[in-house]
Amino acid sequence: MKTTIRVAIVGCGTVGGSVASLLLKDRRLIGERSGVDVELAAVHTRTFSRATDAGVPEELFERSLETLLERRDIDVVVELIGGLTVARDIVLRAVANGKHVVTANKALLAHHGTELWEAARANGVCIGFEASTAGGIPVIRAITDGLLANRIDAVYGIVNGTSNYILTQMTQQGMGYADALAGAQRDGLAEADPSLDVNGTDSAHKVAIMAALAFGIKVDFDAIPVSGIDLLESVDVTFGSDLGYVVKLLAVAHRTPDGVTPWVRPAFISREHPLAWVSGPFNAVSIYGHATGHTLYYGRGAGGHPTASAVISDILSIGMGTLPAVFDHTGYWQDRNKDARQVPMAQTSSRFYLRIMAKDQPGVLAEIARIFGNHSISIASMLQPEVTEDGAETLVPIVITTHISAQQNLEDALAHIDALDITGERAACIPIIEEHAERFGTTE
Amino acid sequence: MKTTIRVAIVGCGTVGGSVASLLLKDRRLIGERSGVDVELAAVHTRTFSRATDAGVPEELFERSLETLLERRDIDVVVELIGGLTVARDIVLRAVANGKHVVTANKALLAHHGTELWEAARANGVCIGFEASTAGGIPVIRAITDGLLANRIDAVYGIVNGTSNYILTQMTQQGMGYADALAGAQRDGLAEADPSLDVNGTDSAHKVAIMAALAFGIKVDFDAIPVSGIDLLESVDVTFGSDLGYVVKLLAVAHRTPDGVTPWVRPAFISREHPLAWVSGPFNAVSIYGHATGHTLYYGRGAGGHPTASAVISDILSIGMGTLPAVFDHTGYWQDRNKDARQVPMAQTSSRFYLRIMAKDQPGVLAEIARIFGNHSISIASMLQPEVTEDGAETLVPIVITTHISAQQNLEDALAHIDALDITGERAACIPIIEEHAERFGTTE
Numbered sequence: 001m002k003t004t005i006r007v008a009i010v011g012c013g014t015v016g017g018s019v020a021s022l023l024l025k026d027r028r029l030i031g032e033r034s035g036v037d038v039e040l041a042a043v044h045t046r047t048f049s050r051a052t053d054a055g056v057p058e059e060l061f062e063r064s065l066e067t068l069l070e071r072r073d074i075d076v077v078v079e080l081i082g083g084l085t086v087a088r089d090i091v092l093r094a095v096a097n098g099k100h101v102v103t104a105n106k107a108l109l110a111h112h113g114t115e116l117w118e119a120a121r122a123n124g125v126c127i128g129f130e131a132s133t134a135g136g137i138p139v140i141r142a143i144t145d146g147l148l149a150n151r152i153d154a155v156y157g158i159v160n161g162t163s164n165y166i167l168t169q170m171t172q173q174g175m176g177y178a179d180a181l182a183g184a185q186r187d188g189l190a191e192a193d194p195s196l197d198v199n200g201t202d203s204a205h206k207v208a209i210m211a212a213l214a215f216g217i218k219v220d221f222d223a224i225p226v227s228g229i230d231l232l233e234s235v236d237v238t239f240g241s242d243l244g245y246v247v248k249l250l251a252v253a254h255r256t257p258d259g260v261t262p263w264v265r266p267a268f269i270s271r272e273h274p275l276a277w278v279s280g281p282f283n284a285v286s287i288y289g290h291a292t293g294h295t296l297y298y299g300r301g302a303g304g305h306p307t308a309s310a311v312i313s314d315i316l317s318i319g320m321g322t323l324p325a326v327f328d329h330t331g332y333w334q335d336r337n338k339d340a341r342q343v344p345m346a347q348t349s350s351r352f353y354l355r356i357m358a359k360d361q362p363g364v365l366a367e368i369a370r371i372f373g374n375h376s377i378s379i380a381s382m383l384q385p386e387v388t389e390d391g392a393e394t395l396v397p398i399v400i401t402t403h404i405s406a407q408q409n410l411e412d413a414l415a416h417i418d419a420l421d422i423t424g425e426r427a428a429c430i431p432i433i434e435e436h437a438e439r440f441g442t443t444e
Numbered sequence: 445m446k447t448t449i450r451v452a453i454v455g456c457g458t459v460g461g462s463v464a465s466l467l468l469k470d471r472r473l474i475g476e477r478s479g480v481d482v483e484l485a486a487v488h489t490r491t492f493s494r495a496t497d498a499g500v501p502e503e504l505f506e507r508s509l510e511t512l513l514e515r516r517d518i519d520v521v522v523e524l525i526g527g528l529t530v531a532r533d534i535v536l537r538a539v540a541n542g543k544h545v546v547t548a549n550k551a552l553l554a555h556h557g558t559e560l561w562e563a564a565r566a567n568g569v570c571i572g573f574e575a576s577t578a579g580g581i582p583v584i585r586a587i588t589d590g591l592l593a594n595r596i597d598a599v600y601g602i603v604n605g606t607s608n609y610i611l612t613q614m615t616q617q618g619m620g621y622a623d624a625l626a627g628a629q630r631d632g633l634a635e636a637d638p639s640l641d642v643n644g645t646d647s648a649h650k651v652a653i654m655a656a657l658a659f660g661i662k663v664d665f666d667a668i669p670v671s672g673i674d675l676l677e678s679v680d681v682t683f684g685s686d687l688g689y690v691v692k693l694l695a696v697a698h699r700t701p702d703g704v705t706p707w708v709r710p711a712f713i714s715r716e717h718p719l720a721w722v723s724g725p726f727n728a729v730s731i732y733g734h735a736t737g738h739t740l741y742y743g744r745g746a747g748g749h750p751t752a753s754a755v756i757s758d759i760l761s762i763g764m765g766t767l768p769a770v771f772d773h774t775g776y777w778q779d780r781n782k783d784a785r786q787v788p789m790a791q792t793s794s795r796f797y798l799r800i801m802a803k804d805q806p807g808v809l810a811e812i813a814r815i816f817g818n819h820s821i822s823i824a825s826m827l828q829p830e831v832t833e834d835g836a837e838t839l840v841p842i843v844i845t846t847h848i849s850a851q852q853n854l855e856d857a858l859a860h861i862d863a864l865d866i867t868g869e870r871a872a873c874i875p876i877i878e879e880h881a882e883r884f885g886t887t888e
Contacts, residue, residue, distance in 0.1 A: 022593060022885070026595070030592070032775045033592050033776060034592045034774055034775070035772070035773030035774055035775055136735065136737065138589070138590025138591065141586075141589060145589075145761065147753065147757070148474070149466060149470075149756035216476070216477070277721045290749075291756070292580035292743055292753040293580065293743065293749070295581055295744075296742040296743065297741060298738075298739060299736055299737065299738060300737050300738070305734075305736070305737070306737055309594055310736075313589065313592050316593065320769045320773045320774075322765075322766040322769050325765045325766050325769065326764060326766060329479030329480060329764045330477060330478055331477055331478070331479055441466070443473060
């Protein structure tokens with residue numbers, strides 16, 4: 001039963017180093033478990049220090065990318081350099097040369113998935129990308145294999161460990177965003193430039209990949225509304241907590257009667273929701289299917305070894321022939337998917353948490369309530385937390401939760417309220433996400 | 445790419461009815477997602493009322509099991525009658541006739557796995573059993589596919605929804621066991637005869653299946669130490685809660701230097717542990733791999749539709765050819781596994797919660813502490829919760845937690861203490877399970 005498969009790693013940083021190290025050290029274990037003998041055949045990278053640390057012998061260093069991509073003895077190219085330009089070129093050339101590709105590059109797949117899958121299919125090879133989404137958690141396999149009997153109604157992910165770590169510090173330690181970010185950087189859990197993590201872009205890449213597979217739609221990445229945690233204020237974390245909510249950076253896609261709505265933003269969820277438990281750098285994805293109901297997948301979404309676990313599982317699936325079979329059979333891949341309407345955020349509905357800073361004077365609450373009424377926003381609760389300073393000129397917070405409201409109406413109302421001379425800075429607005437209903441057997 | 449596969453269901457109760465209903469109603473959806481056209485070809489069952497409810501047309505009723513098992517037009521037999529005798533016979537005859545089998549029958553696999561897999565392999569077919577463990581959660585696939593790059597160190601499962609529902613009621617509502625069980629029966633979450641669920645047998649079947657796949661060992665089912673929740677007293681749930689613990693019926697298997705230890709028993713886990721969050725009828729399985737670290741899989745472990753989701757995923761994997769490939773390639777199946785030492789419970793170690801009922805008189809604590817000392821049991825905390833009654837003749841609880849102790853030493857000490865004339869009924873003893881350590885990259 002033993003199949004041999006020869007692998008080249010392109011890009012040997014943290015993840016590449018872990019892949020190389022595990023392939024070399026655990027070759028026998030992996031072969032025994034999977035029946036696939038994986039031989040590390042070549043490593044190409046800018047500087048070989050990580051490769052050396054991982055125990056890669058110098059004779060496997062392949063300094064010419066050109067040569068590597070042409071070598072006939074290589075079955076699988078593992079692309080781990082990241083980025084869009086060179087990585088795209090590498091993947092296209094690898095598949096053109098009849099090599100399977102395994103990648104952790106979520107940005108590449110979110111932007112160029114259709115093109116890459118078309119190219120792979122045209123060349124009779126496949127692309128493995130378990131490592132692109134939620135690191136060591138086999139969630140891509142859950143969607144493309146384990147849950148195949150389901151019509152998937154919704155995917156809710158906490159898929160950025162850096163953001164989740166920062167939010168956990170803000171929630172549990174009462175830290176402000178800047179301090180929590182600095183702490184994450186100190187602990188090695190945030191990059192020196194954390195922009196793509198904290199501004200939601202990384203989460204958007206991942207939800208784009210999951211939405212395509214779950215719903216069978218071509219996702220227009222640029223049409224995904226994205227906001228990150230970088231504008232979140234700790235006062236809202238605290239007030240939300242008083243109301244029984246935990247703030248999480250959610251990457252969500254769900255069906256609505258009008259289409260599919262993928263989005264990324266900080267949102268409040270009830271402390272009782274399983275996703276509220278996911279703390280520190282961990283990731284989790286909740287998937288709602290019409291047969292399974294709610295299933296959730298939890299684990300480490302980043303880091304060398306967890307991500308390497310996902311990379312190697314794809315190599316093994318190629319060796320066993322399972323990934324090619326899934327790639328051939330299943331209907332929901334970017335290149336096979338249908339165009340679908342991505343519902344703009346303004347046309348969606350939700351409950352909301354709002355914090356309006358207003359002068360502490362008579363008639364203010366009435367005025368604000370009147371404006372919401374005019375825009376068909378129904379208020380669920382309104383409270384004025386006690387603050388230490390006072391006086392008519394001081395702005396005090398008014399915390400409001402709404403019933404389900406149309407986002408467009410809410411935006412109109414807030415624009416109106418922000419323009420009042422009794423209110424201060426821009427109102428804070430965070431959606432409150434209810435537990436998604438399980439709808440067994442219903443595909444309508 | 446479309447493959448057609450013809451399926452017969454044997455046993456049409458809750459799960460069989462859901463499988464039939466989904467296959468008939470969602471044939472197009474399932475075909476679109478998986479590229480496999482699943483045709484329901486026959487249903488054999490004792491009474492066809494559920495089949496009728498599920499919309500199975502009468503021409504698919506196959507009243508003769510003999511005929512069904514001989515029919516050449518059937519590719520897959522779905523065995524859902526349960527039990528050990530007839531089910532074993534059906535599976536053996538189906539595979540002998542060259543048919544793949546899909547089953548939810550955990551007892552059958554736990555007892556006869558080796559024989560059945562050998563028979564399937566000899567006939568060039570395979571057995572799908574995703575539905576046997578944790579219902580709709582694709583945890584068998586996680587072990588046999590998604591986590592293939594890992595040496596798995598430990599599996600911790602909450603895999604019996606009935607028990608978890610009862611324990612949740614005891615923990616959150618302060619109910620006694622009998623009331624909670626009656627409530628579960630009223631809510632349709634416990635059978636009229638709930639023995640196999642509440643006494644731990646069902647969980648033991650599941651941990652036997654998972655341990656074989658995770659560790660590559662032949663599991664001796666009869667050597668698994670099992671205790672259930674039926675002897676649990678609500679006073680211990682309360683005292684444990686005061687100490688920060690939640691009681692769960694855990695099905696555990698982990699490596700020790702001496703072998704593998706599968707066991708099932710009620711255990712305390714910290715309120716911070718992800719498994720503590722799993723409430724009501726939900727199941728979850730935590731798996732610790734040397735590459736991924738901790739991953740957890742959560743969802744509904746029973747019920748018609750969730751279990752049917754798992755059954756159909758196996759049918760589709762057979763249609764796609766992925767299950768046969770995994771069955772051929774991977775090394776860890778009961779029929780291929782090695783014998784391994786199953787460490788007897790008495791030779792394992794743990795922290796423990798103990799409740800000793802003793803006379804409320806001077807010297808009692810000292811005597812108990814002395815006995816523990818003599819047996820090398822190190823006490824972490826000892827407290828005497830206030831009780832309303834008093835007097836030298838009344839027995840009052842002494843609650844003790846220990847540091848890591850050898851189970852055999854503990855049993856010896858408790859036998860000694862139970863025999864004292866200052867102590868009453870048998871001491872309550874519940875292990876306290878620590879968060880399993882993630883050991884990245886270590887296979888020693």
